[in-house]
Amino acid sequence: MVRTWFLLILLGLTTGCATFRLLQDKCPKHGIRLQPDEVPFSFGNIRTEPAYLEAKKKWFPDVADFAFGGCCPHYKDGPTKTLYFCSECRDAKRLWIASRMKSESAE
Numbered sequence: 001m002v003r004t005w006f007l008l009i010l011l012g013l014t015t016g017c018a019t020f021r022l023l024q025d026k027c028p029k030h031g032i033r034l035q036p037d038e039v040p041f042s043f044g045n046i047r048t049e050p051a052y053l054e055a056k057k058k059w060f061p062d063v064a065d066f067a068f069g070g071c072c073p074h075y076k077d078g079p080t081k082t083l084y085f086c087s088e089c090r091d092a093k094r095l096w097i098a099s100r101m102k103s104e105s106a107e
């Protein structure tokens with residue numbers, strides 16, 4: 001039993017979160033299979049408004065359109081990272097942004 005846990009932890013450490021992501025291979029919101037994508041890193045203190053975070057959690061939890069790279073720009077892991085995304089989450093994010101822009105322009 002201890003050996004199994006040790007092997008699972010070792011597997012997670014050597015292959016990263018992608019392994020655990022593959023174990024949960026469907027979007028919890030849309031129920032469709034996640035697809036791999038090479039996304040760019042975003043560096044620095046990324047500020048996101050609370051409305052975005054709330055919408056992401058509720059409507060597009062698996063948008064995965066960029067990877068957090070940390071506070072300082074570096075490319076020790078390469079210029080991109082493989083993340084798993086849901087195509088419907090990306091569509092939902094585009095619609096959410098469009099609706100926000102439309103409501104802001106109407107004000």
Ligand SMILES: [Zn+2]
Pocket residue numbers: 027028029030031060061062086087088089
């Ligand atoms: Zn989704």
